[in-house]
Amino acid sequence: MEYILDVQNIHTFIGQYHILQGVNLRVPKGSIVALLGRNGAGKTTTLKSILGLTPPREGKVIYEGKEVQGVRSFDIAAKGIGFVPEHRAIFRDLTVEENLKIAERGKGDYLRKRDFIFDLFPDLKRLITLPGTSLSGGQQQMLAIARALVADNHLLLIDEPSEGLAPVIIEHMMKAIQLLSKDSTIILVEQNFLVASQLAEYYVIIEEGRSVKEGSMKDLANDKAAIHRYLGAA
Amino acid sequence: MTRLQFTVIWEPRNMNSFLRKNSVPLVTFAVFAVLFITAAQGMEKKDFVITLFRGLSVGSVTFLVASGFSLIFGLLDVLNLAHGTLFMIGAYIGWTVYVRPDTFVDLLTPLALILSGFALADVYPLLASRIRLGLSMKRILPWALILVSILLFSFVLPKYPISFWDIGTYGQSPVTYSFMADQGTPLAAPAAVFTEISAPLALIGLLLASIFGALGLSLFNTDSQQQIKLHWKNFVSFAVLLLLALLTFIFNESLTAALAGLSSNWLFVAAVLVAALSGAGLGALIESILIRPLYIRPIYQLMLTLGMSAIGIEVVRAIWGRPEFVMPKPEFFSGTGGVCPATNFADWWANHCSTILLLDGRVRVYNEIFIPIVGVVVLISIWMLLQRTRLGMVIRAGVQDREMVEALGINVRRVFTVVFGLGVGLAALGGILAAPSMGLSNVMGESLFLNALIALAIGGLTNYPGAALGSVLVGLIQQFIIKYGQIGIALPFTDIIFKPTPPLVPASTVLLMVIILLILPNGLLGKKE
Numbered sequence: 001m002e003y004i005l006d007v008q009n010i011h012t013f014i015g016q017y018h019i020l021q022g023v024n025l026r027v028p029k030g031s032i033v034a035l036l037g038r039n040g041a042g043k044t045t046t047l048k049s050i051l052g053l054t055p056p057r058e059g060k061v062i063y064e065g066k067e068v069q070g071v072r073s074f075d076i077a078a079k080g081i082g083f084v085p086e087h088r089a090i091f092r093d094l095t096v097e098e099n100l101k102i103a104e105r106g107k108g109d110y111l112r113k114r115d116f117i118f119d120l121f122p123d124l125k126r127l128i129t130l131p132g133t134s135l136s137g138g139q140q141q142m143l144a145i146a147r148a149l150v151a152d153n154h155l156l157l158i159d160e161p162s163e164g165l166a167p168v169i170i171e172h173m174m175k176a177i178q179l180l181s182k183d184s185t186i187i188l189v190e191q192n193f194l195v196a197s198q199l200a201e202y203y204v205i206i207e208e209g210r211s212v213k214e215g216s217m218k219d220l221a222n223d224k225a226a227i228h229r230y231l232g233a234a
Numbered sequence: 235m236t237r238l239q240f241t242v243i244w245e246p247r248n249m250n251s252f253l254r255k256n257s258v259p260l261v262t263f264a265v266f267a268v269l270f271i272t273a274a275q276g277m278e279k280k281d282f283v284i285t286l287f288r289g290l291s292v293g294s295v296t297f298l299v300a301s302g303f304s305l306i307f308g309l310l311d312v313l314n315l316a317h318g319t320l321f322m323i324g325a326y327i328g329w330t331v332y333v334r335p336d337t338f339v340d341l342l343t344p345l346a347l348i349l350s351g352f353a354l355a356d357v358y359p360l361l362a363s364r365i366r367l368g369l370s371m372k373r374i375l376p377w378a379l380i381l382v383s384i385l386l387f388s389f390v391l392p393k394y395p396i397s398f399w400d401i402g403t404y405g406q407s408p409v410t411y412s413f414m415a416d417q418g419t420p421l422a423a424p425a426a427v428f429t430e431i432s433a434p435l436a437l438i439g440l441l442l443a444s445i446f447g448a449l450g451l452s453l454f455n456t457d458s459q460q461q462i463k464l465h466w467k468n469f470v471s472f473a474v475l476l477l478l479a480l481l482t483f484i485f486n487e488s489l490t491a492a493l494a495g496l497s498s499n500w501l502f503v504a505a506v507l508v509a510a511l512s513g514a515g516l517g518a519l520i521e522s523i524l525i526r527p528l529y530i531r532p533i534y535q536l537m538l539t540l541g542m543s544a545i546g547i548e549v550v551r552a553i554w555g556r557p558e559f560v561m562p563k564p565e566f567f568s569g570t571g572g573v574c575p576a577t578n579f580a581d582w583w584a585n586h587c588s589t590i591l592l593l594d595g596r597v598r599v600y601n602e603i604f605i606p607i608v609g610v611v612v613l614i615s616i617w618m619l620l621q622r623t624r625l626g627m628v629i630r631a632g633v634q635d636r637e638m639v640e641a642l643g644i645n646v647r648r649v650f651t652v653v654f655g656l657g658v659g660l661a662a663l664g665g666i667l668a669a670p671s672m673g674l675s676n677v678m679g680e681s682l683f684l685n686a687l688i689a690l691a692i693g694g695l696t697n698y699p700g701a702a703l704g705s706v707l708v709g710l711i712q713q714f715i716i717k718y719g720q721i722g723i724a725l726p727f728t729d730i731i732f733k734p735t736p737p738l739v740p741a742s743t744v745l746l747m748v749i750i751l752l753i754l755p756n757g758l759l760g761k762k763e
Contacts, residue, residue, distance in 0.1 A: 053637055078643035089638040091631040102627050103642045151643065 293709025294609025298664030318683025324662025330490025351444030511661020
């Protein structure tokens with residue numbers, strides 16, 4: 001199997017806190033991998049460590065065959081990684097269109113991808129001139145994902161896309177993510193196991209900063225004991 | 235950054251929310267109303283006009299300092315306490331170009347050479363990674379290189395001929411040069427020639443010293459994991475600087491003659507450009523060398539900028555001397571006699587009078603009309619930069635969430651350097667513009683910086699239109715209080731003539747700030763965090 005990303009035993013500190021104490025993560029090209037685990041287990045930190053926003057102190061991050069740990073984070077992102085953070089991080093003082101334009105990596109990225117993005121999220125098209133502040137939670141989430149699509153990204157890191165959204169909107173979001181996975185690889189952090197299990201092919205469970213279990217999503221969905229043990233959900 | 239909103243929303247049912255929703259226009263209106271009502275109490279029309287224009291002038295200069303400070307604080311979270319000092323340094327640099335163009339030209343060659351070594355900054359890490367050294371050598375090498383660099387500098391620089399003034403001798407001091415230039419009979423300065431050291435030796439010495447110094451400094455940085463590829467682009471700035479050094483060296487005399495032959499108007503334009511650009515360069519240098527290691531230690535930043543402020547003042551004292559002096563106004567704004575003061579704009583244009591009569595008030599054209607116009611031009615151009623360009627977009631986004639901007643693949647650090655340069659450049663621009671009206675002194679930046687801080691507190695700390703609004707309010711209040719101090723003011727409905735004393739001037743702006751912050755804790759246009 002060809003892996004687009006291979007994270008080998010990374011250790012990350014935030015201040016004095018040893019947050020990640022050995023996370024391993026292999027992401028096959030073209031798949032959706034779900035990072036599962038309880039609150040505070042280190043899922044978000046894992047995403048940020050891949051991107052170099054919280055650079056790992058030990059271990060290796062190999063993206064498309066090259067070691068990227070220690071590389072400056074904007075250089076890592078520019079290699080083709082799109083980030084959809086927790087709480088969306090929409091730029092409030094920018095309009096919806098500017099929020100998309102700022103993600104351009106080459107001139108004309110936005111114009112090229114515009115139609116694709118508006119096909120995926122038709123809502124955004126009529127909001128284009130509004131400031132980022134005026135969007136609802138669901139619209140912000142769409143915009144955050146759309147922003148990661150403007151540049152040519154091969155890998156998308158999506159953090160908690162269903163958080164705080166109404167069920168109808170979650171469904172819409174899931175369809176969009178499924179559509180995206182045809183062209184790119186996705187790492188998904190998701191609290192909602194139902195959502196994660198429907199989207200992802202593989203999973204990695206992180207517990208107290210360590211990756212403790214991995215495999216195919218189908219196996220985990222049938223393993224009620226493991227779900228209860230690691231995720232606290234039935 | 236909010237858009238200015240002066241539309242009044244009228245909802246008679248709920249007075250409280252009416253007040254809150256329209257607080258900005260209301261407070262602004264209230265301040266202006268107070269000014270106008272008090273002005274009506276025994277102030278003549280001409281005094282009123284003059285005071286209004288003076289207020290706008292002070293407000294504009296304050297705005298140049300405040301806007302730069304607020305840009306830097308908004309994006310970088312750095313409180314640049316040296317901003318007032320950098321304002322002053324801008325004034326002194328501009329003065330040097332304006333009054334002593336020969337000194338300025340002489341300085342270009344060594345400056346370009348000193349900077350050229352640092353322009354190779356991208357190349358050194360590669361060089362360092364190629365050299366295999368023992369551990370102890372690795373520790374010693376940077377210090378040794380820096381020592382060699384310092385020795386070379388201290389050998390070459392004192393011998394390098396630069397036509398300079400002499401702060402020890404009154405007849406050769408900046409004060410005299412400035413005075414004579416103001417009188418229209420500039421003091422002749424002897425040209426500097428290479429006598430103590432041969433020219434090639436001096437040039438090569440400076441180049442080597444610069445390269446050694448920059449290499450030594452770069453060896454302290456041990457981010458060895460960075461991937462570096464050597465590219466011809468890494469050498470462009472080095473080559474440009476080297477070329478600049480050679481050209482200014484070869485054409486030194488003709489360049490000096492050309493500058494000296496310029497009319498004072500064009501020389502002033504050159505002075506403004508050089509001051510603003512060197513302010514920007516100085517800012518970029520300060521950010522990349524001094525501030526950058528301290529982003530994780532905000533308190534150290536404060537102490538650093540405070541220290542820089544003190545050091546800056548002392549350096550200026552050492553170079554330009556302690557006494558205050560004036561900077562002559564360019565011809566365009568200094569006409570006298572004949573029909574001056576002009577009574578209409580056509581007269582003024584024909585004679586370039588220094589003053590113009592507007593509504594009976596005698597208004598100084600440079601101070602009270604030109605400076606506010608520049609203020610408005612800067613306000614609009616920075617606004618356009620922020621709203622219409624990609625850099626502006628990145629700045630606005632970065633003010634809110636640096637990490638996310640970086641996660642989009644944008645080098646935020648580089649934007650930081652640009653913004654710090656821009657902010658300091660604005661302060662330096664303010665300095666050189668204020669110099670002909672305020673005069674030059676070592677402490678000219680201090681009171682202005684305090685004004686700027688108050689203006690920002692009033693307008694909203696990181697809000698760009700807020701900086702403009704706050705600055706104008708502060709300028710107006712100050713000038714009106716000063717005027718009342720001179721003419722006295724009849725308090726409404728009483729016979730008491732109130733004469734504010736000079737100490738009330740700073741107190742009045744602080745009072746305004748206190749009142750506004752009590753009503754609107756985030757300033758007029760600031761946003762709730």
